[in-house]
Amino acid sequence: MTTPTMPTAGAAVLEARGVTMRFGGLTAVRDVDLTVGPGEIVGLIGPNGAGKTTFFNCLTGLYVPTEGSVSYQGTRLSRKPHLVTQAGVARTFQNIRLFANMTVLENVLVGRHTRTKEGLWSALLRGPGFKKAERASEQRAMELLEFTGLAHKRDHLARNLPYGEQRKLEIARALASDPGLLLLDEPTAGMNPQETRATQDLVLAIRDQGTAVLVIEHDMRFIFNLCDRVAVLVQGQKLTEGTAEVVQADERVVAAYLGTPVGDEAGNGDRAAAGDRPADAETVEAGTADSETTGTAATADAETTGTREATEETPDTAQTGDTP
């Protein structure tokens, strides 16, 4: 996989410094530092409402952080989602956002557009340059479908894919922009154990091809098997960060998941007042997505996209056109 921008020597792939996001009186993310190094898989975990997705949205330009900075390969990232993608940061969403009435191949081709140079006139006139670029895009899209195990479904409508394959297709589409960093938001939500293991292998293969990964997930077994480093977010703040062993041994992490107040270390009363709901103990111990997560993410129809993110954020280019 190619990296679109030349990395600055020694630079972290991602460097977030002091990222804070306030919504009126609610501080959803508070002063969070996080780096992802070349070739790393980093996990971001935390109870429901901890601010994980909000943090992702700050990284990808969907939200403009109230404070802080985000750099990719040593260069400060734009606050426009399509420019973030173009720079080399791709993402998937907690609630699947596919173009339901487009084929599997077409969905991946949509993700390819940030890497094609052909302009509007070239596309309208369908000149030789456009046709050549179109062939190259299709070839790359097919490589990605092979890589994700979806090549045999290339002409199927996205809406007809089983749920696990829809999640894979989201990953294939994100990879179509040739990212140097891939952000995955709950990639195994709603998957059965077999699909979860296959996703684990896929993420490892993505990293082995040169793309660093930052992944949000409630499935602890998946996270601790996969990640080189894990950061724990609680009530908008980073509670701790380290290897799987270090994080698992941290009593504050267990307490946070079991719902015991974290106290003054992470103490931001405004978040506690906002109705935060800790993940249940079973989620941590059994390592499965909770039923709410599974329920909201289980379909790719228009209702799925009628989420807070879809209505309140600036949609990125992959969300326009056909209703996913």
Ligand SMILES: Nc1ncnc2c1ncn2[C@@H]1O[C@H](COP(=O)(O)OP(=O)(O)OP(=O)(O)O)[C@@H](O)[C@H]1O
């Ligand atoms: N656009 C918004 N306007 C107001 N509040 C918001 C907005 N987006 C997120 N929040 C709030 O910020 C907090 C963090 O939400 P967020 O979705 O980032 O948590 P999360 O850790 O991703 O949770 P989950 O694991 O359930 O997905 C929540 O209290 C949420 O209600």
